[in-house]
Amino acid sequence: MTSGYIQAQFLDTTGVHTLLTETLHLAPWAAVTVECLLVGVGILLVYALLALFYIYYERKLCAAFQCRLGPNRVGPWGLLQSFADMFKMLIKEIIHLNHIDRFLFALAPYLVIIASVMAFAVLPWNDGVQIIDFNIGIFFLIAVSSIGVLGILLAGWSSNNKFTLIGSLRSGAQMVSYELSIGLSVITMVCLAGTMSVTGIVQEQSDLWFIFKGHVPALIAFVIYMIAGTAETNRGPFDLPEAESELTAGYHTEYSGMHFGFFYLAEYLNLFIVSGVASLLFLGGWQPLHIPSWDGFNMVMDYIPGFIWFLGKCFLLSYVIIWFKWTYPRLRIDQLLALEWKYLLPINLFNLVLMVLVIVFGLHF
DSSP, X not given: OOTXXXXXXXXXXXXXXXXXXXXXXXXXXXXXXXXXXXXHHHHHHHHHHHHHHHHHHHHHHHHHHTTSOOSOSSSGGGTTHHHHHHHHHHHSOOOOOSSSOHHHHHHHHHHHHHHHHHHHTTOOOBTTBOSEEETTHHHHHHHHHTTHHHHHHHHHHHTTOHHHHHHHHHHHHHHHHHHHHHHHHHHHHHHHHTOOOHHXXXXXXXXXXXXXXXXXXXXXXXXXXXXXXXXXXXXTTSOGGGOHHHHTTGGGTTOOHHHHHHHHHHHHHHHHHHHHXXXXXXSOTTOOOOOTTOHHHHHHHHTSOHHHHHHHHHHHHHHHHHHHHTTSOOXXXXXXXXXXXXXXXXXXHHHHHHHHHHHHTTOOO
């Protein structure tokens, strides 16, 4: 793969490369290795901090919906509660079970976390603030995000427990089904953008976001994506794989210590990733809100940094997904699958054709 197809972008790495090669006199291969390690540490650090924030964020929103306070003991306004839970998780013993497939049991949480981190690395936070950008970045994003279901299936099967097996089979059926709607919604917006590059899609929305530019098909794709994205992350009302009243904790019932923590972190960061991809495809990513011919308004919007726009959109969309969870009751498995195969998938196929017609006849803004 040539350098034209893949670009490593994380702030401005020129100064770091110069420091390593000219000041510290490292060989080029050693300098690149150190840079990759620094980027990896940066990803994991931001990943962990975002997960801790999202845990606190959902707890506070859940408390507000239920007319209570939420965490308020550890730190001011309970801000340190997530950090206390993290330290507790780190010191918890990993219980070694008998009658399980030890290798697959230990491998499963790493597959889930690796898939989540790889998808996280594709998201563009600002102009140039992106870990990796392929010319087929959307295809790469869909591909790596599909790896997580393998970890969930392995976790349920290797635990040698009927509850975990049922939970993993439910999750596999649910995630594979709703990936179709996510994929078709993404393809609908790729048709409008005319490129599969993540940066290219964001730049195409510099004048107007796709949710406005794409007329009715973009709005339909957005609604379907939000529904399917909620199901893809196994969150309520699509949380059948973890139905506590039926399956204890679902596919990760037998996990303890940091292995359980990996599943826990991935669940919350997948919420951010789903929101980030929605922001990228429909709301312009890091692009500010621009309205054609409103030059004064557009100039004011340009003063807000791009990463603030991106994070603000992600938190707003995450709020909507959390709102789903604490508003609607859990669906039955037949209702969940019927929603996808009987309704969302046919509507998505029709919507894709409708978007193509909008593009061919130039009906978009």
